[in-house]
Amino acid sequence: MNATSEPFTTSADLAKPSVADAVVGHEASPLFIRKPSPDDGWGIYELVKSCPPLDVNSAYAYLLLATQFRDSCAVATNEEGEIVGFVSGYVKSNAPDTYFLWQVAVGEKARGTGLARRLVEAVMTRQEMAEVHHLETTITPDNQASWGLFRRLADRWQAPLNSREYFSTDQLGGEHDPENLVRIGPFQTDQI
Numbered sequence: 001m002n003a004t005s006e007p008f009t010t011s012a013d014l015a016k017p018s019v020a021d022a023v024v025g026h027e028a029s030p031l032f033i034r035k036p037s038p039d040d041g042w043g044i045y046e047l048v049k050s051c052p053p054l055d056v057n058s059a060y061a062y063l064l065l066a067t068q069f070r071d072s073c074a075v076a077t078n079e080e081g082e083i084v085g086f087v088s089g090y091v092k093s094n095a096p097d098t099y100f101l102w103q104v105a106v107g108e109k110a111r112g113t114g115l116a117r118r119l120v121e122a123v124m125t126r127q128e129m130a131e132v133h134h135l136e137t138t139i140t141p142d143n144q145a146s147w148g149l150f151r152r153l154a155d156r157w158q159a160p161l162n163s164r165e166y167f168s169t170d171q172l173g174g175e176h177d178p179e180n181l182v183r184i185g186p187f188q189t190d191q192i
Contacts, residue, residue, distance in 0.1 A: 031084060031110060033122045036066035036075045043083035044075065044105075051105040053143065065102075071128045072099065074119050076110065084110040087119040091132060098185075099129060101137040104149070116149050117156075125192050134185030138166055140177040150182050159187040 036044065041063030049056050065073050065088045076085030089101040106115045123129065135153070139146045154161035166181035 029078065031076045031078060031113070031115060033074055033076045033085075033119060035070045036073050036086075037070070038063065038067050040066045040075055040083060044086050047083050047086055047107050048103065048105045050107060053140075054103060054105055071126065072123060074122050076106075076115055076119060078109070082109075083107075085115045085119050087116075087123055089123065089137075091129070092136075095134075097132055098134040098136055099124065099132045101135060104146070117152060120149075120153060121192050124189050129189050132189055133187060134183060135187075136181060136183045138179035139163075139182050140179055142177065150184065154184045157184065157187040157192060159184050 042059055044062040044066060045056070045059040048054050048062070066075075069088065069090055072090045073088045074086070075083050077083055084107040086103070086105045087101065088103050089099055092098045092100050101120065104116045104119060106113075106119075120135075124132065124135070137146075137150065139150065151161060161182065161184050163180045163182045165178055167179040169176060169178050172179070
């Protein structure tokens with residue numbers, strides 16, 4: 001039996017505009033948003049490590065996200081193919097109209113460009129998300145950057161934002177701040 005596989009494309013080649021879902025940023029230093037590839041797992045891991053207070057998962061977890069969940073994740077690269085932004089999430093199996101956003105990371109080189117919002121919107125406007133009308137995530141009470149991002153998304157999408165405590169400090173082992181479940185929606189992905 002012969003195994004077939006998709007053609008392999010390196011990260012540097014994937015950074016080219018012909019492969020990117022979106023090109024953002026300044027003309028002098030564009031950023032390319034696209035689906036991740038197996039070659040991106042380690043770069044995603046290194047990016048998240050450089051973005052406290054994000055929880056860092058294993059390199060293996062990021063490799064799984066870059067392969068098994070690539071349709072619901074996105075990376076942003078610079079012209080050299082360096083990963084400077086990442087968003088991960090999935091459509092909930094028990095609520096197929098809801099996208100659960102797991103992490104958003106923007107590296108120092110791309111901060112202040114609106115990249116976090118653009119990453120989320122790049123995923124939400126994909127054909128795979130046509131039936132999604134709600135976005136959920138969890139945020140610690142003191143993570144003002146994340147609260148600001150999700151409030152701006154709700155405003156842009158003209159959708160309500162609701163939150164409630166989801167995981168308590170005790171449930172998280174006593175050494176982690178509580179996590180609030182944040183829900184935006186309903187919204188129409190074709191109007192994002």
